[in-house]
Amino acid sequence: MTTEALLARRFRVMGRHSPLFYDRPIELVRGEGVWVWDRDGRRYLDAYNNVPHVGHCHPRVVEALARQAATLNTHTRYLHEGIIAYAERLTSHFDPALSMVMFTCTGSEANELAIRIVRECSGGMGMIGTEHAYHGNTASVIQLGSLFTPPEKRGPYIRTVPVMDPYRDRGGRTDAALAAAYADEVRKAIDSFSAAGIRFAGLLFCTSFSSEGLPTLPDGFMAKALEHVHDAGGYFIADEVQSGFGRLGSHMWGHEMLGVVPDLVTLGKPMGNGHPLAGVVGRPELIERFASANMYFNTFAGNPVSAAVGSAVLDVLRDERLQENARDVGRHTLQALDHLKTRHEIIGDVRGKGLFFAIDLVQDRQSKRPAGDATKRVVNRMRDRGVLISRVGPGDNVLKIRPPMLFSSEHAGLLVDALDASLSEL
Ligand SMILES: Cc1ncc(COP(=O)(O)O)c(C=O)c1O
Known part of the structure; x- marks a missing residue:
């Protein structure tokens, strides 16, 4: 053919x-x-x-997948030591404040869930994203991904802010002035929610701003903006779907490179080396609060085969x-x-x-x-x-x-x- x-x-x-x-x-x-x-x-x-x-078809990942698939595959409503061990191992790679995980199958689902959690915990609906970002394809998440969603399709609960690319947007400003300008944009977006009678929920950003063009951000770029987010009663979600699992070399996670500890982190793509494994890692107080008020179950997410695959990925990352x-x-x-x-x-x-x-x-x-x-x-x-x-x-x-x-x-x-x-x- x-x-x-x-x-x-x-x-x-x-x-x-x-x-x-x-x-x-x-x-x-x-x-x-x-x-x-x-x-x-x-x-x-x-x-x-x-x-x-x-690597494509890594033999250790393939072997772990095949062995668990030939043994048992159920879901997280049954106790399974392999799932718990993987959850423990995964969270051990994060700041101690981020000690709990909820599994999903895709990055989109992880961001959708993270948005639900921050909305539940803040009591607000207003979400801020970055211009030209992409975070996934569900009904809520696509509204935040302004790369493919024009303003008229974003609805009343979304605001976007520019990332301030030092190559294009510097305009003679120092690093500190650039960070201050970004923080001001976040502040303005929060204020515009208040002006519209909408309670603010949170900020979602990709930690390498990859769809936005991978700008090289100055040290401390996010600090003031995130202060505004917390001062306004919101939370921030670090999307590590593209940046995570050591890709950036110096750090396991992009948010570590930015020098911040998020409230929630979303994971996907590399986590299962091609097997659909994704999730939200975060502060237990937020996850517990959300889960106590909302039954959350995801049939395929974090099943024993996925856990075996995720564990094998971490093994290879370490051993190689x-x-x-x-x-x-x-x-x-x-x-x-x-x-x-x-x-x-x-x-x-x-x-x-x-x-x-x-x-x-x-x-x-x-x-x-x-x-x-x-x-x-x-x-x-x-x-x-x-x-x-x-x-x-x-x-x-x-x-x-x-x-x-x-x-x-x-x-x-x-x-x-x-x-x-x-x-x-x-
Ligand atoms: C930064 C980022 N977040 C989330 C997603 C969505 O992940 P998925 O396609 O697994 O739903 C993507 C996909 O390209 C992404 O690049």
């Missing part, structure tokens, strides 16, 4: 609007480590997918020292990517932390106008060269590079060479 024939089948049964990567979509049939293969046996370097966090790898390989990769700036005028800014990189392509370095079309071409050329990346950001002009955590210097070399060649062809 040709790609065209398969596409036609897909369009018929899944519709034409179900998102698909690349102008020439790839039919992937196999994966191993940082590599994936298409049906013709062509190998691609996966420099984009963070879900196979410890993948957070340290993200830190070390990440540092070298960032330098090599940054060096491309000397060869390609279109690169306005290169940013990153650990194994998470953003390359901001601009029409010219003076105006910093986004080069969205060129960025799309680069993503497609990279695919043709056998390297998978994607793009994000308000102007769709930020190359997004976020490989599995076992990415090595050798892989980084392949990535940088392919990018150099693709940019040269523009």
Whole structure:
């Protein structure tokens, strides 16, 4: 069957609007480590997918899944030591104040649940998110994800604030002034709820502001804003769906990098290495208060198979020292990517932390106008060269590079060479 024939089948049964990567979509049939293969046996370097966090089809994860699936799979209404042990182990990776977990199957569900918890505990409905963010696809969460939701679809309980990207929005301001401006925006959003007679519930943000373009934020950036949130009786939710589990190298969690302890943390994507495992970790007083007033059960979430998978992911992260790898390989990769700036005028800014990189392509370095079309071409050329990346950001002009955590210097070399060649062809 040709790609065209398969596409036609897909369009018929899944519709034409179900998102698909690349102008020439790839039919992937196999994966191993940082590599994936298409049906013709062509190998691609996966420099984009963070879900196979410890590598595609990691044998220890596959083995843990298969062993538990062949033993028992039920749900959390039965006692199961494996689930409890995983919950204990997972929460041990957080600040002691964040000692309780509720499992979900997706990041969207985790954010939905976290919003319900802060609404229950604050008695308010008003939620603040960041402009151009994405947090998931449920009815409440999609309203906060302004990336895909225009203002008229957000409803009365949502406000969004700009993140203040130091590359584009600095406007001559110091780091402290930038943080103060962000805090002011949060304060204004809280005040606008009061003015509308809406009680404030909380603030939700992705700890690396990844869909927003991965800005490099100054130290202490969030502190004042979060003070405003708490002073107004609200709570803050740190979305670690993209940033968590050591990806940022220096820290296990993005909120640690930001120097804050959230009220709730939401987890997903890498947590199960491809198996649907996600959750909310948080302050027990909030979770207990919510759960005592709302029966919460999620049939598949945190079942014994999921717990075995989640545990195996933590085993591999520890035994293969993948957070340290993200830190070390990440540092070298960032330098090599940054060096491309000397060869390609279109690169306005290169940013990153650990194994998470953003390359901001601009029409010219003076105006910093986004080069969205060129960025799309680069993503497609990279695919043709056998390297998978994607793009994000308000102007769709930020190359997004976020490989599995076992990415090595050798892989980084392949990535940088392919990018150099693709940019040269523009
Ligand atoms: C930051 C962030 N939060 C939440 C989600 C939603 O996760 P899921 O697709 O598992 O529902 C995503 C998905 O892209 C995300 O990037």
